[in-house]
Every structure is written in C-alpha cells, then in structure tokens.
Amino acid sequence: MAGSITDWLASKIDPDDGLTIVDRTPEDFLLMQFRSNEPFPVAVISVKDVILPEHVQPILSHATKPQFIVNVPSRTLWSGDAISLVNAAPAAFGTLGEIRKAADSGDVPSYRNKNWDYFEKAIRQHSNVHAVTRVYDEVFEAHRHKGKSLKIALLNGYHVSAEDVRNARDRFGKFDIAVKKSGYGSVTDAAEQAAASMGAKAVTFKGLMQSLAR
Amino acid sequence: MTRERCVKAIVDLAERLGSIQDGSEWYLFGSVDRDEPAASDIDLLILCTVDGQADALRREINPDDLPLPLDLGLMTFDEAAQVDAVRTQRARLIYPHTSGRTT
Numbered sequence: 001m002a003g004s005i006t007d008w009l010a011s012k013i014d015p016d017d018g019l020t021i022v023d024r025t026p027e028d029f030l031l032m033q034f035r036s037n038e039p040f041p042v043a044v045i046s047v048k049d050v051i052l053p054e055h056v057q058p059i060l061s062h063a064t065k066p067q068f069i070v071n072v073p074s075r076t077l078w079s080g081d082a083i084s085l086v087n088a089a090p091a092a093f094g095t096l097g098e099i100r101k102a103a104d105s106g107d108v109p110s111y112r113n114k115n116w117d118y119f120e121k122a123i124r125q126h127s128n129v130h131a132v133t134r135v136y137d138e139v140f141e142a143h144r145h146k147g148k149s150l151k152i153a154l155l156n157g158y159h160v161s162a163e164d165v166r167n168a169r170d171r172f173g174k175f176d177i178a179v180k181k182s183g184y185g186s187v188t189d190a191a192e193q194a195a196a197s198m199g200a201k202a203v204t205f206k207g208l209m210q211s212l213a214r
Numbered sequence: 215m216t217r218e219r220c221v222k223a224i225v226d227l228a229e230r231l232g233s234i235q236d237g238s239e240w241y242l243f244g245s246v247d248r249d250e251p252a253a254s255d256i257d258l259l260i261l262c263t264v265d266g267q268a269d270a271l272r273r274e275i276n277p278d279d280l281p282l283p284l285d286l287g288l289m290t291f292d293e294a295a296q297v298d299a300v301r302t303q304r305a306r307l308i309y310p311h312t313s314g315r316t317t
Contacts, residue, residue, distance in 0.1 A: 012281070014281070016216075016251075017251075017252070018252075072278060073276070073277070073278050074277055074278055074283055075277060095255075095283040096282070096283055097254035097255045097282055097283040098254070098283075100252070100254055101254055104252075156285055156287070157285075157287045158287070158299075158302070158303050159287070159289065159293075159294075159297045159299050159302070159303075161268070161287065161288060161289035161290070161293050162265060162268075162289070162290070162293065163262075163265065163268040163269060163272060163288040163289060164287070164288075164289075166265075166269060167269075167272050167288075185297065185302065185303075186297050188289065188293040188296055188297055189293075189296060190289075190290065190292070190293050190296075191293075
C-alpha cells in the first residue's frame, strides 16, 4: 500500500459512482462532493483491531470536523464508546461504500446504518429489556428485567452459515445470540449446530425477540 | 461497467489464492451482479468443500483488495443445498469459469 492511507482511499473513489474528491483540508481530510451537493470532509484512519475513543478524539478536535470517518481495514471493529463520540460530534462512520450512501442521504453527519438502527431499536423496545449497551458496531448487550444480560451479534448474509457463526466468534468473542440481519433467507442447520457448540444460538429476528423474552 | 471491474478483481483474487480454493465455487449476486450504477458493495457467495476451506478463505480474503466493499458469504456445498442458496439469491457463477454457467 504505497503512500498514506488517505491516498489509498482516494485512489478507490470512482467518479462514475457520482463521488469526486475536490480538495484536501490542512488536516488531510478528503473534501468529497456527491454530484452537485455541498462538499463534505472525510477523515481516514487506520486502526487494526478495535477503534477506541482515543483513536477518533484527535481528529474530532480539529477546527474542521470530519462529517464522515472511514477506517481501513474495513473489518476493524468500532467500539460502542468510539461510536458515541463520533455520533455526538456529529459525524457518521462506515465503509467506503457507505460514504456514497451517506452523501446520497443529503445529511452526511446524520447518516446511520439502517440495519443497526433497526436492531438497536427493536432490542431496546422489547418489553423485557430495560437498557441496551453498544459493545461494537454489530454487537449489542441487552440488559433484561428478567434473566441475565444477553450479548447479541448481528450477522450478515442472506443465509447464515456455520462459517458466519465461527467468524462472528473470532471477531466479537463470546456471544449469546447470533441474529441474521437480513429479513430474507434462513439459518442453516450447521449454523445452528455451530452456535450450540459455543453455548449460543443462531436465530432469525423472530428468534431474537423470543430469546429476549425468556 | 461496475460488474465487469468487480468480476475481474474477484477472479484475479481467486487465482492468486491458489490451491486453498480448489473445488470451491464463487457466485456473484445483488446490485453489482445486476450492474446497477449505484451498487455500493459486492455480494459474493463462495461454496466450499469443507468447513476448513471456508475458514481458510475467510482468513485469506482481504475485503479491501476489491474495488468495492465486500459482503462475503461462505458456506459448504451441503449447507447451500439445504437452503437452495444459489437459486434463492439469484447468484451467478463467476469462478471457476464454466461455459454455459458463467455470466
């Protein structure tokens, strides 16, 4: 990867997608423009394992605030505390592909991943849940009125496989429930067995709601 | 245009991986496969011979090597058959090349 991480990300921007880089700020933020909308600053960071508040605090303390923060590599986890700090700035975070979605929304700093919002709200509104803690971007902890707290990992994929479950365990550590984000598709038998072998469950949204109640 | 660019990058990646992907099948689906202009990520499904191959491919594939963010699904052929994964996701085989089955 020659040059800085910001150079690398800049090289990935395809003007055919409607996004262009119009300038760089003195803080080395990329000033991006989507179609003819107002340009917005994007900060690029490079954290390997987990993004913590101390990784984002310095870039949020500049006079020019980024409206969007991208981390490379994209599979790095965002800690709940770092997410709170970024969103309070206000700013958004996500992958390279999400920059375009955020720009297209017309309000970049308010952009939020719809799937995460949906699940957080659904867990929070469950009648047996009194609080939700964000552990990582795709991991929540539901604190319940009855029963122990449950750590919930969100899984990508139209169909959730055993590998999805094993990969979640590697990335997130121990969890109680792995829930499929997509409303379509299914969880394979092997995925359910893989989760059971870890003392967890692999479920659909309906299964998550049932598990929170018990 | 986006599809062509992404398929080339994925096939190059598969070939670079060498023998660890032997026997696997790589399928593209979703917005990139439909070549939608606003496609924001690559939906790739790889069918694997055994669990160990799926785990090895997860470790070896760097999502940031591709032109767009990668949404990667890995499952064994047995799992795919159980949920009819290829048909239900309207996925198309892109690797290995097989005449009549590719694109």
